[in-house]
Amino acid sequence: MKALCAREVAMSSGKGPRAHINPYVAGVLLGVVLFAAFMLTGAGLGASGAVSNVQTAVMKVVAQDHVDRTRILAEKGGGERNPLFDPSVFMLLGTFLGGLASGLINRRVRPEVRKGPRISNGTRLILALVGGAIMGYGARISRGCTSGQALSGGAVLSAGSFAFMFAVFAGGYLLAWFVRRLWV
Amino acid sequence: MAPWHISEIAGTIPYYLVFLGLGFAFGFVLELAGFGDSRKLAGQFYLREMTVLKVMFTGIVVAAGLVLLASSVGLLDFDRVFVPPTFLAPGIIGGLIMGVGFIVGGFCPGTSVVAASTLKLDGVMFLLGVVLGIGVFNETFSADSLTQFWYSTSFGRMTLDEVFGIPIGVVFLLLAVMAIVMFYGAELSEAFFGRRVAASEMKYKPSNKFYMAGAGMLVALGLFLTVNGQPSPDEKYMKAALASGVTVDNRDPYVSPAEVVEWLWDTSVYVTVIDIRTESDFNDFNIYGSKRVDIKELESEPFVRQLKALPENSIVFLVSNGERMATDAYRILVGRGVANVYIIEGGINNWLSIYPPASEVAKRLPEIPEDEERLRYVFERSVGSGCYAAHPDGGFVEPPLGGKAEMVNGGRLARPNPLSGVAVPPHEKKVKVKKKAGVSGGCG
Numbered sequence: 045m046k047a048l049c050a051r052e053v054a055m056s057s058g059k060g061p062r063a064h065i066n067p068y069v070a071g072v073l074l075g076v077v078l079f080a081a082f083m084l085t086g087a088g089l090g091a092s093g094a095v096s097n098v099q100t101a102v103m104k105v106v107a108q109d110h111v112d113r114t115r116i117l118a119e120k121g122g123g124e125r126n127p128l129f130d131p132s133v134f135m136l137l138g139t140f141l142g143g144l145a146s147g148l149i150n151r152r153v154r155p156e157v158r159k160g161p162r163i164s165n166g167t168r169l170i171l172a173l174v175g176g177a178i179m180g181y182g183a184r185i186s187r188g189c190t191s192g193q194a195l196s197g198g199a200v201l202s203a204g205s206f207a208f209m210f211a212v213f214a215g216g217y218l219l220a221w222f223v224r225r226l227w228v
Numbered sequence: 229m230a231p232w233h234i235s236e237i238a239g240t241i242p243y244y245l246v247f248l249g250l251g252f253a254f255g256f257v258l259e260l261a262g263f264g265d266s267r268k269l270a271g272q273f274y275l276r277e278m279t280v281l282k283v284m285f286t287g288i289v290v291a292a293g294l295v296l297l298a299s300s301v302g303l304l305d306f307d308r309v310f311v312p313p314t315f316l317a318p319g320i321i322g323g324l325i326m327g328v329g330f331i332v333g334g335f336c337p338g339t340s341v342v343a344a345s346t347l348k349l350d351g352v353m354f355l356l357g358v359v360l361g362i363g364v365f366n367e368t369f370s371a372d373s374l375t376q377f378w379y380s381t382s383f384g385r386m387t388l389d390e391v392f393g394i395p396i397g398v399v400f401l402l403l404a405v406m407a408i409v410m411f412y413g414a415e416l417s418e419a420f421f422g423r424r425v426a427a428s429e430m431k432y433k434p435s436n437k438f439y440m441a442g443a444g445m446l447v448a449l450g451l452f453l454t455v456n457g458q459p460s461p462d463e464k465y466m467k468a469a470l471a472s473g474v475t476v477d478n479r480d481p482y483v484s485p486a487e488v489v490e491w492l493w494d495t496s497v498y499v500t501v502i503d504i505r506t507e508s509d510f511n512d513f514n515i516y517g518s519k520r521v522d523i524k525e526l527e528s529e530p531f532v533r534q535l536k537a538l539p540e541n542s543i544v545f546l547v548s549n550g551e552r553m554a555t556d557a558y559r560i561l562v563g564r565g566v567a568n569v570y571i572i573e574g575g576i577n578n579w580l581s582i583y584p585p586a587s588e589v590a591k592r593l594p595e596i597p598e599d600e601e602r603l604r605y606v607f608e609r610s611v612g613s614g615c616y617a618a619h620p621d622g623g624f625v626e627p628p629l630g631g632k633a634e635m636v637n638g639g640r641l642a643r644p645n646p647l648s649g650v651a652v653p654p655h656e657k658k659v660k661v662k663k664k665a666g667v668s669g670g671c672g
Contacts, residue, residue, distance in 0.1 A: 067279045068442065070261030071286020077253040078291035083298070084246055086231030087310035089254050091338035092362065099363045116366040131247040136341065138251020143342030145252070146259035155347045158266045172350040175333015176340065176357020177364070179326050183337060184365035185378065186322025188312060190336035193319070195284060197312040199291035201399060203386040204314030208323040215327015220273035223331055227270040
């Protein structure tokens, strides 16, 4: 609670991070960006597909033979193919830069660990890694993550995307009570 | 008309800049919304902080509204917009797994990128985890059971209006109303669980004028989309014809049988010949490899979807006995957004006059039948595609020296039919198709 107050004091004095914008305004902006993506490219936004390309690129450096022999990896980076020269990778890079830009403008770029009050930094970092791995695996099973499937698919009213979206929320809410120590 | 053919500039710097720019805007907005903060995201699951729901659903509804509006007024061809194909079981199971990952890790892949960019160390760890998880999937994907499951319960491109059998404008209206109700619930939930306002002291009457105005605009847009509807295939055909300059009136899409034969032998393209004649005519004679389809089936959603799913280096040829029925079918398919559709000039009757069947198989009626859609040949037996005329020789020769007069706009002279000796008329090449084009355009 003390930390939070310090944050707020810092905020009002103009040196700490600025407050986040109204979520509905953010939502409208997000909708406009998504619409622009559909107009320009005929498809929506995404993140997890590109991470798969990055993963392939890493494997390529470590073991080219293995990439050539593994079905999905070979599709992206077999032989001479460069998995990083993919539009999705550029979108991922843009996402990173966009986040950084907004973070700098709003004074939110600072090394910190965001977590619930009852767990240690170490626990939080390990669980972030574990959660990320679960999420990454799930994203490939469902052919897209929250951005590619839920957001982009939802905006073009894809039936599967809505089923997916409800499954994500269901999974989260079902487990939330059992892991409440992590967050509240 | 949008979407603009960005894949045509695939591999160029502007192409990558577009994606970089879209990503930048995406990341900027996510960060603005506070999605770089895992506590804000996880708060969603304890009903204290409904930012995720508010931002995501506003984004979805606004984008959907704009997409449908652009399509409704003819700025965007919705048929050419990528709709993630529905694979129900993998979608739901993957979604449940991701829900678990979300609550344990506090991010989703996109938001963790933004968190990492603002040096949130938990975001960096999460992102590393995502790479790890995706790696595990990529490594284990070849396992039979996983592959089978991954491709199961496939419905292809399926939108909610098809599921419920109602116009897409109505779907949007319902979605907008649902979103507004959810936002109202979210505000109450934040007050109750987040700020601990007692139930008796909460304000149940919405009072924020901006929110009311926003909700009103969404409903108004929904009503407009319901009333205005989406363009009919006929209107879309007219638009497509206007945009591309390819019209039935100018006879642009009519392709001579000789050219069709040439494409049938070309292994770098994927050729589909759709025959819309009656079954008995089809059994009597059909072009090798053609598919017979009733006009009813041709119009059906699953069939159109199948055609649209064809790779970019595909050509669809339509054929009837004459040209009238094939032309009707052409308008329908082009109106529905199928690309690379052509009509076989003069239909089967013309085809058989250029590639005549053996005289013991079929006799040609001396006079042209009154109805051009009647088969002009009487077959002694049904040969189907089991004769030379169904799959004529594809060996074309350049015109002899001094034979320039016979060339039509650089068209080539085909070798005479070796069986009948009937010369194949010179033809102008009309089909334009991307050969071996990258479908998703990504290898650079």
